[in-house]
Amino acid sequence: MPISPQAYRPEAKLLDLGDGFFDPVAPANFPLTKLHFRNDRAAVQIGVDTLTDDEWTRHFGRFEPLPGTLPQPFALRYHGHQFRNYNPDLGDGRGFTFAQMRDDCGRLMDLGTKGSGQTPWSRAGDGRLTLKGGMREILATEMLEALNVPTSRTLSLIETGEELQRGDEPSPTRSAVLVRLNHSHVRIxxxxxxxxxxxxxxxxxxxxxxxxxxxxxxxxxxxxxxxxxxxxxxxxxxxxxxxxxxxxxxxxxxxxxxxxxxxxxxxxxxxxxxxxxxxxxxxxxxxxxxxxxxxxxxxxxxxxxxxxxxxxxxxxxxxxxxxxxxxxxxxxTQAILWRLGVRPRNPDADRDLVQATERSLRTSEVGIDRFFFDVFGGELPDTYAEPWTEVRAALASYEPRKDRSHAYWSGEPCSMLIDEVEAIWAPIADHDDWTLLNAKVAAIRNMGEALAE
Known part of the structure; x- marks a missing residue:
C-alpha cells in the first residue's frame, strides 16, 4: 500500500485514555462507495496522498484500518448544552474517530467521520449523512480555510448508495460518508x-x-x-x-x-x-x-x-x-486588519479603524465580500462615499501587507452565499454533475492564495 513512508506518522494516543471515554463501533456496510471528493492538498500533510482511488475508498468508505494507528473505530462519549439546555444523551451518533497521525507540523490529528453508521449514541437517528450535507461541508471548510479561520478540513466525500428520508430537504435523498481531518475531537x-x-x-x-x-x-x-x-x-x-x-x-x-x-x-x-x-x-x-x-x-x-x-x-x-x-x-482587530490587507500600526489606531469599518459596514449594507475585495491593500475606491469617510481617512496611514498582483484581484470577489450553494447542488442532484463544485473549490483556493501571507 503506497502510504508515504516519509510523511505518514501514525499515532494511537486516544488509547491512552482507556475505557470510559469511547465505545468501539463498526462502520456501516454501505451498498456503494463512489468517490466524489478527495483532498490531496490536506492528504499530503499526513502522508496519505499516494493512495490510489481504490485504496482511498477502502480506507475512507469501508474503513479498513490504516497501518500503525487505531485498531478500530471509536465513538466518543460526551454531553453538552444544546441551545443552553443540558443534554446528557449525546455522544458520537453518526461518526467516529478511526485514525490518528502527525501532520507535517507535528500536530496530533484525528481522522473522524460523519455519516458512518449508527453507534450506541445514535438515539433515534439513522447514523447517516446526506450527500448534500457532505457537499455543504466541503464548501464551508474550504471557504473558512481560505479566510484564515482555524477549521477542520474535509478530507473525503464518498457516496454510499442509500436513500435517506429527511424532513428539511426533498426526500428520499442520497447518502454519503465524510471524513474530516481535525486537530482533536475533544469537546467542551x-x-x-x-x-x-x-x-x-x-x-x-x-x-x-x-x-x-x-x-x-x-x-x-x-x-x-x-x-x-x-x-x-x-x-x-x-x-x-x-x-x-x-x-x-x-x-x-x-x-x-x-x-x-x-x-x-x-x-x-x-x-x-x-x-x-x-x-x-x-x-x-x-x-x-x-x-x-x-x-x-x-x-x-x-x-x-x-x-x-x-x-x-x-x-x-x-x-x-x-x-x-x-x-x-x-x-x-488583527483578523479584520488581515482581511483589509493592511499591516497593524498601533493598538489605538488599529482599534479605531476596525470600529469604523464595522460601523460603516453595518450602516451601508454593502456586501461583506464585496467590501473586503475592493479595499484589500488599504485603498478604498472612489465609489465608496458616505458613510465611508472615516474609514477612508483612517486607511490613509496604513501600509498594505500584500500587493494586488495576484490574478484573483483582476476578477470578482469569491463568495459563498446560500443561493450559490443551492446552485452548486442543483446539477449534482439532477444529473450527478460535480463540475460547479470542483470549479468552486478551485476558485476558493485561488482566493486563499491571494489572501495568504
Missing amino acids: GSFQRLAYHRDEAALRKLVGYTLRNLYDEDSDDPVRLLDLVVGRTARLAARYMAAGFVHGVLNSDNINVTGESFDYGPWRFAPTWDPAFTAAYFDHQGLYAFGRQPEAIHWDVMQLAVALRQIAESDPLVAALDQFGPRYQPEV
Whole structure:
C-alpha cells in the first residue's frame, strides 16, 4: 500500500485514555462507495496522498484500518448544552474517530467521520449523512480555510448508495460518508460529561491528555488548560466575525478544546454586516446570530470552567475565564486588519479603524465580500462615499501587507452565499454533475492564495 513512508506518522494516543471515554463501533456496510471528493492538498500533510482511488475508498468508505494507528473505530462519549439546555444523551451518533497521525507540523490529528453508521449514541437517528450535507461541508471548510479561520478540513466525500428520508430537504435523498481531518475531537462537552458523573480521576486524565497531546505542555493543570482554551476560542470567535461566517449551532458539544471550528450543519455566510443574521431556521431566539457568536462561544467556555471546578479552585478559573473579552478584542482587530490587507500600526489606531469599518459596514449594507475585495491593500475606491469617510481617512496611514498582483484581484470577489450553494447542488442532484463544485473549490483556493501571507 503506497502510504508515504516519509510523511505518514501514525499515532494511537486516544488509547491512552482507556475505557470510559469511547465505545468501539463498526462502520456501516454501505451498498456503494463512489468517490466524489478527495483532498490531496490536506492528504499530503499526513502522508496519505499516494493512495490510489481504490485504496482511498477502502480506507475512507469501508474503513479498513490504516497501518500503525487505531485498531478500530471509536465513538466518543460526551454531553453538552444544546441551545443552553443540558443534554446528557449525546455522544458520537453518526461518526467516529478511526485514525490518528502527525501532520507535517507535528500536530496530533484525528481522522473522524460523519455519516458512518449508527453507534450506541445514535438515539433515534439513522447514523447517516446526506450527500448534500457532505457537499455543504466541503464548501464551508474550504471557504473558512481560505479566510484564515482555524477549521477542520474535509478530507473525503464518498457516496454510499442509500436513500435517506429527511424532513428539511426533498426526500428520499442520497447518502454519503465524510471524513474530516481535525486537530482533536475533544469537546467542551467531553469534560461536561465527566463532571456530570463526578468522575474526578477521569477529568484529570482528560486534562493531562489534552495538555500533552494537543498543546505540547507537560502539565496536568486544569487552570492552565482553561487559559489556553480561552485564548484559542477567542481567536476562533474573532475570525468567524472577520469572515462574516455564522456557524449556526454553537452548542458546547460543537466547540473543541483546540479552538478549531468543525461540524457544519446549518452554516451561512452573512451577505451584509447584520448582527441579527442567523443560519439555523430553528434558532428562533437568535441565540447564535452573527453578532452574538463571541458571546455564545464565551458562554460555552464558561461551561468548561464549571466542569473543571470539580478539580480546581474557582478563583483562578474565574480569572482565566475573565480574559476572554480582553483576548477577543485584539484578535478581532488583527483578523479584520488581515482581511483589509493592511499591516497593524498601533493598538489605538488599529482599534479605531476596525470600529469604523464595522460601523460603516453595518450602516451601508454593502456586501461583506464585496467590501473586503475592493479595499484589500488599504485603498478604498472612489465609489465608496458616505458613510465611508472615516474609514477612508483612517486607511490613509496604513501600509498594505500584500500587493494586488495576484490574478484573483483582476476578477470578482469569491463568495459563498446560500443561493450559490443551492446552485452548486442543483446539477449534482439532477444529473450527478460535480463540475460547479470542483470549479468552486478551485476558485476558493485561488482566493486563499491571494489572501495568504
